[in-house]
Amino acid sequence: MALGLESPAPPIKVENWLRGQPLTSFQPGKVYIVEFWATWCAPCVAALSDLVQLQEKYRDSGVEVLGIAARERAQTADEARGKLDAWLTEKLPNLNYRIGFDYTREMDKLWMDSSFSVGIPTSFVVDRDGHIAFIGSPTQLEDVLPKILTGSWRISDEAKAADAERIAKGERTMPIFAKLTPAMEAQDWAKALSVVEEAVAVLPDDVNFRVLRADLLLHKMHDLQAGLPVMRQLVRDAINKKSALWMAGAMRQLFDPANDNSHLPQAERFAMGNELSEHILAVNPPQRGETLKFLSYPAVAQYYYESGNKDRAIELIEVTLKSLDGPAPIPDELKQQVMSVLVQTLANYKGQKDCYGSLCATPQAGVPQSTKAQASPEEKR
Numbered sequence: 001m002a003l004g005l006e007s008p009a010p011p012i013k014v015e016n017w018l019r020g021q022p023l024t025s026f027q028p029g030k031v032y033i034v035e036f037w038a039t040w041c042a043p044c045v046a047a048l049s050d051l052v053q054l055q056e057k058y059r060d061s062g063v064e065v066l067g068i069a070a071r072e073r074a075q076t077a078d079e080a081r082g083k084l085d086a087w088l089t090e091k092l093p094n095l096n097y098r099i100g101f102d103y104t105r106e107m108d109k110l111w112m113d114s115s116f117s118v119g120i121p122t123s124f125v126v127d128r129d130g131h132i133a134f135i136g137s138p139t140q141l142e143d144v145l146p147k148i149l150t151g152s153w154r155i156s157d158e159a160k161a162a163d164a165e166r167i168a169k170g171e172r173t174m175p176i177f178a179k180l181t182p183a184m185e186a187q188d189w190a191k192a193l194s195v196v197e198e199a200v201a202v203l204p205d206d207v208n209f210r211v212l213r214a215d216l217l218l219h220k221m222h223d224l225q226a227g228l229p230v231m232r233q234l235v236r237d238a239i240n241k242k243s244a245l246w247m248a249g250a251m252r253q254l255f256d257p258a259n260d261n262s263h264l265p266q267a268e269r270f271a272m273g274n275e276l277s278e279h280i281l282a283v284n285p286p287q288r289g290e291t292l293k294f295l296s297y298p299a300v301a302q303y304y305y306e307s308g309n310k311d312r313a314i315e316l317i318e319v320t321l322k323s324l325d326g327p328a329p330i331p332d333e334l335k336q337q338v339m340s341v342l343v344q345t346l347a348n349y350k351g352q353k354d355c356y357g358s359l360c361a362t363p364q365a366g367v368p369q370s371t372k373a374q375a376s377p378e379e380k381r
Contacts, residue, residue, distance in 0.1 A: 116170020
């Protein structure tokens, strides 16, 4: 039976507590938030910071937060522990809750796998009687936690419906990932596409599967006959949803500088890029300093660069670089990787050496010219 609403909370199996006093069991009368995270996961890092405020706000109400690092990437437990400790010291010096380290993944198996939870960050709330009151995204805690504290959430139809939907989705997605992961690792694109098509059929509103389907068809298999209708629908749905995440995924399929897009019909590619760019900049304008600009702005900049508006392209890359130094934390490894790519992009766009802080780059050969490609005769028909 799946771990869910009203289930007794699984035990705490933590090898090392990196911050705070060890906790071996849940104490009656207290409410616990158990948060699964990793330093390489950008949404996790933002959630950890938000939990500092949540812990402060609800401490007097008997709430205790536990951060569980069960998926840290490292060759050895000692290496992972060292990375975590250094990261916490630098990024969350004001941490006010416990952080547990579990290299064996015992907590992952007891909590994440048992609840059909696939991705992180994932939050579990253990109620005052030691039973599960909530499993889901930490972004929902601000709304759900007050209801849990008053005792109204667990008995509500809303909670029961949300948990049933979560379990049903997990039961569908876990077998999909079990087949998709080995296919992707083996670069068996036909097999991967078959699995993704199955996923989209049961989860049409999962942006990750929708974007992956377009990527497999357009960039791995170069199947334009099947891929272009999929891409058109992805763009329409992204714009209709007014979702920054969906629009970023769609835009990267068309103008990610890392992709070779020369085989795509250029007139249609630029038309879709123009529409997406306008909506992306409306939802996430340059004057707002969200860290997540790096998800969509480089592709938007590439659209402007290839369209001939080099100054606008440079401006958007510079805005993206500045957004990385904003208040929201971002994993160091990811930040350095993104900065390196952005500085190289600036050098390519400017045609000269460019620096950002101590990071410098010189132009690379083979970068597309800042001139919009003309449609072929076939595309004009």
